Amino acid sequence: MNEELILQHGLTLDEFQVIRKYLNRDLSIEELGIFSAMWNEHCCYKTSKKWLKKLPTDNEIVIQGPGENAGVIDLKDNDGIAFKIESHNHPSYIEPFNGSATGVGGILRDIFTMGARPIATLDSIRFGLIETEKTKYLLNGVVHGIGHYGNCIGIPNIGGECEFESTYDFNNLVNAMAVGHVQKDKIFYSKPKSIGGLIVYIGSKTGKDGIHGASMASDVFSEEDEDEKRPSVQVGDPFMEKLLMEGCLELMSSGLIESMQDMGAAGITSSSVEMASKGNVGVHINLDKVPLRQPLSAYEILLSESQERMLAVIDKKNNHKVREILQKWQIDYEVIGEITDTKRVVFESNNKKVVDLPVEIIVDDAPEYDREFYIPRKRKNKDFDFSKIKLEDMIINLLTNLNYLDKSWVFDQYDSTVMGDTIREPGQSSGIVKIHGTQKVIGACTDCNPLYIRINPYEGMKYTVAESYRNLIACNINPLAITNNLNFASPLDPNIMGELVLSIHGLKTAAVKFNTPIVSGNVSLYNQTNEIPIKPTPVIGMVGSNMDLNKINTNKFCEIGNKILILGKQLAKNCSPYLLQDQKIAFNIFEFNDLEVLDLDFEKKIANCVLELSDLKCIMSCNDISRGGIFSALLKMQYKDMGFRVKVPDPIDLFCEYSAGYVIEIRSKDFEEVTSFLTKKGAEYLEIGEIIKEGIEINSKKFDYFDIMNKYRNDFEKIIS
Amino acid sequence: MSFKSAVITFPGSNCDRDALCYLKDLTKGEVHNIWHEETSLPKVDLVILPGGFSFGDYLRSGAMASKSKIIDEVVKHANDNRYLLGICNGFQILTEIGLLEGALIRNKKLKFLGKNCFIKKKFKNNFNSSIKDNQILQIPIAHNEGNFYCDIETLNLLKNNEQIAFEYCKGEFSNTEENMNGSIEAIAGITNKKKNVLGMMPHPERAYSDFHQSQDGRLIIESLIS
Numbered sequence: 001m002n003e004e005l006i007l008q009h010g011l012t013l014d015e016f017q018v019i020r021k022y023l024n025r026d027l028s029i030e031e032l033g034i035f036s037a038m039w040n041e042h043c044c045y046k047t048s049k050k051w052l053k054k055l056p057t058d059n060e061i062v063i064q065g066p067g068e069n070a071g072v073i074d075l076k077d078n079d080g081i082a083f084k085i086e087s088h089n090h091p092s093y094i095e096p097f098n099g100s101a102t103g104v105g106g107i108l109r110d111i112f113t114m115g116a117r118p119i120a121t122l123d124s125i126r127f128g129l130i131e132t133e134k135t136k137y138l139l140n141g142v143v144h145g146i147g148h149y150g151n152c153i154g155i156p157n158i159g160g161e162c163e164f165e166s167t168y169d170f171n172n173l174v175n176a177m178a179v180g181h182v183q184k185d186k187i188f189y190s191k192p193k194s195i196g197g198l199i200v201y202i203g204s205k206t207g208k209d210g211i212h213g214a215s216m217a218s219d220v221f222s223e224e225d226e227d228e229k230r231p232s233v234q235v236g237d238p239f240m241e242k243l244l245m246e247g248c249l250e251l252m253s254s255g256l257i258e259s260m261q262d263m264g265a266a267g268i269t270s271s272s273v274e275m276a277s278k279g280n281v282g283v284h285i286n287l288d289k290v291p292l293r294q295p296l297s298a299y300e301i302l303l304s305e306s307q308e309r310m311l312a313v314i315d316k317k318n319n320h321k322v323r324e325i326l327q328k329w330q331i332d333y334e335v336i337g338e339i340t341d342t343k344r345v346v347f348e349s350n351n352k353k354v355v356d357l358p359v360e361i362i363v364d365d366a367p368e369y370d371r372e373f374y375i376p377r378k379r380k381n382k383d384f385d386f387s388k389i390k391l392e393d394m395i396i397n398l399l400t401n402l403n404y405l406d407k408s409w410v411f412d413q414y415d416s417t418v419m420g421d422t423i424r425e426p427g428q429s430s431g432i433v434k435i436h437g438t439q440k441v442i443g444a445c446t447d448c449n450p451l452y453i454r455i456n457p458y459e460g461m462k463y464t465v466a467e468s469y470r471n472l473i474a475c476n477i478n479p480l481a482i483t484n485n486l487n488f489a490s491p492l493d494p495n496i497m498g499e500l501v502l503s504i505h506g507l508k509t510a511a512v513k514f515n516t517p518i519v520s521g522n523v524s525l526y527n528q529t530n531e532i533p534i535k536p537t538p539v540i541g542m543v544g545s546n547m548d549l550n551k552i553n554t555n556k557f558c559e560i561g562n563k564i565l566i567l568g569k570q571l572a573k574n575c576s577p578y579l580l581q582d583q584k585i586a587f588n589i590f591e592f593n594d595l596e597v598l599d600l601d602f603e604k605k606i607a608n609c610v611l612e613l614s615d616l617k618c619i620m621s622c623n624d625i626s627r628g629g630i631f632s633a634l635l636k637m638q639y640k641d642m643g644f645r646v647k648v649p650d651p652i653d654l655f656c657e658y659s660a661g662y663v664i665e666i667r668s669k670d671f672e673e674v675t676s677f678l679t680k681k682g683a684e685y686l687e688i689g690e691i692i693k694e695g696i697e698i699n700s701k702k703f704d705y706f707d708i709m710n711k712y713r714n715d716f717e718k719i720i721s
Numbered sequence: 722m723s724f725k726s727a728v729i730t731f732p733g734s735n736c737d738r739d740a741l742c743y744l745k746d747l748t749k750g751e752v753h754n755i756w757h758e759e760t761s762l763p764k765v766d767l768v769i770l771p772g773g774f775s776f777g778d779y780l781r782s783g784a785m786a787s788k789s790k791i792i793d794e795v796v797k798h799a800n801d802n803r804y805l806l807g808i809c810n811g812f813q814i815l816t817e818i819g820l821l822e823g824a825l826i827r828n829k830k831l832k833f834l835g836k837n838c839f840i841k842k843k844f845k846n847n848f849n850s851s852i853k854d855n856q857i858l859q860i861p862i863a864h865n866e867g868n869f870y871c872d873i874e875t876l877n878l879l880k881n882n883e884q885i886a887f888e889y890c891k892g893e894f895s896n897t898e899e900n901m902n903g904s905i906e907a908i909a910g911i912t913n914k915k916k917n918v919l920g921m922m923p924h925p926e927r928a929y930s931d932f933h934q935s936q937d938g939r940l941i942i943e944s945l946i947s
Contacts, residue, residue: 238777239778242732413832
């Protein structure tokens, strides 16, 4: 086999030699395609595996950790929650609408493959600077794509994040998360149960779209690649997915399916190989039986990533019933093979075995690398000059920065109330939905602080996990578990690799402390274009619950006259990275001081105070303090034209970041009870002011409420149009 | 006499479950779910055509669903002077069937709109009789094609016959926008001439339960039952 062909398939010559030696024969082109699909980063985690193994993945509520289509946690009674986040970064840059739409479609399939009905989606999207040509096009396309798919299939989008930063200029990020509800005794796994079971194909016909999508996702880009790669982007059809979802859920609840696997990245190849590997069995598939949209070669069928397709194993005796149900939903269905005891993956086409490989070499012998990494040097601390900075300018700096403005333009394009169980919509600290027919609620959020992580990957990651944690706590949601999406540039650069290793380490430390195991996840590497690496962006999706929907907090102001208290500890001005960056005090990444060590015990202590006070119904509203400090938190809490009057020693304090930071609104009559509770718990608090009608007042300086709020609410759309 | 109702499910309907819950919780009566390929409809007081993307919105929103087998029965039900309510995609289907006038075209900003909107009743009918004049209702909208359009003669007919049931209005506070989708005369819902068929873009079935942001959607079922 010639070298060029091997390299084109994304394999190194060394990797090829391992395969060649094991098989002791030449490979067919189809077999080479299989290794190309299965041995890339996207499918086999060859760079990250060593480090991911260190993450905590289990505790008393974990039903299914990483390794299945989605993780599942226990929500008492017979309720389980399945959830996962996944990236669709490269496709969304090449073709933003379809790239992001199919990202949503893919993650939803991961959820209903487990037998769970999706009940919410979230996302985390990052773009370059708005001034950069293309950013507006990418933003419009991505938001349209996410909305189109989720709206049509009818799953509420309940939250997420959307940020703009220069390193994403030619490498935007699109991470989509989905949450589903499953009955614990009806969870489906990808492991087939019996030898002789029929392998059946369910869903859309196979076409040319997405061939080599998974290996493209593991590639470094240059701008010229864009047009050439566009045919590798899958095209989504949410209507088809809706039918597929209803059909599959009906099959599963009727007990007609043994196991199921979504044909996602690397299509039929990956799903069948995983099935064989999980069950420690073999598969024999006749590619001639695969429903096709257009004539395709065996090689193309194996690698197509056409959307809205499932592979399932059924008992022979159920064949007729399965066909009947799927006919009702107008879904293509075909028996294409069977489960064998050979522990080999065999594909035949035109009466010829085009692939005949032991499962072992594809899965167990997949490469695993221990790549070189550097630990960032310790930063020298220095003081910045804040003397020239004025309160008015600080406010203007926030209100002219897309990252601080109200993102309704984004969220309003998503249906967030379909299914009728939504309690908190996007734009609040976490999205909340009710488990249908119960009093239980699920809260979820996505977060990442790339700037923190670039400054100090280990501590920065702790802050990221803590931010998600606070987002849930603020709503009186108990944090339960995590899904992660590690977006990094090329791990071949030891500096980047160092960020990957250390941030996983930080994730581990925080997850252990918060008892929030990582139950599913995804890794996206090589996020760099024209040799500009993205900032390290390990996104966290955190899920939590409250068993009583009447106990959750709102993030919005409730009543004029109520007092505003601050909990937590302010980071020093010199060590508040977003303050320094966004108030234009530090420009270069090398200028920043190191992060303060985040005290996770302190985070827990304050969080417990918030939870207890919420249960006592002493908290009228609560929001966490993150980027933009108290001021930004207060802006987000505006509701029904209620503003605030506050007094602080130094106005800059209002813009500093926090550890364990919360703004809470309490009634005057509860002041005594709340403050003595906090004092008893050893939790310091700061009373900064009160809620007033249609006003914003800081240290006796009055601002035009409607001017500020109009900018906050409407300027996002103005800037991006 | 208990109030009986039914919800039709088309492939791609995604608010059918919500509509079923809405009816079950508020009417306390029998509620049927009818698949679009059925050829008979039980005798009920109210039929809802729910929201969603029936047939993926292919061809035109509501166009394919309007040709479904069950539609003949739905038309008979309406001709029998019983209540028929189309919500969102259901409204689009009703205009495609021809039971309601006008059409729903793309929102004026050509973007999907999923947010709270505010409406009030325009002319009284059996669907809105429990709503006070000038009472502002907060109900979510979620649509791409909710921009109601008709020619001027039709508009005059709708007015003269008092067929406009709801119109969008401003909410109580500063951050509320009127007529976001650009509908002609801010029309949010219309009835047929006999006023037993209502089509509306806002989703009352998402605003009735205690945990919803608003409970104003109850008023429609309360009007019908009273």
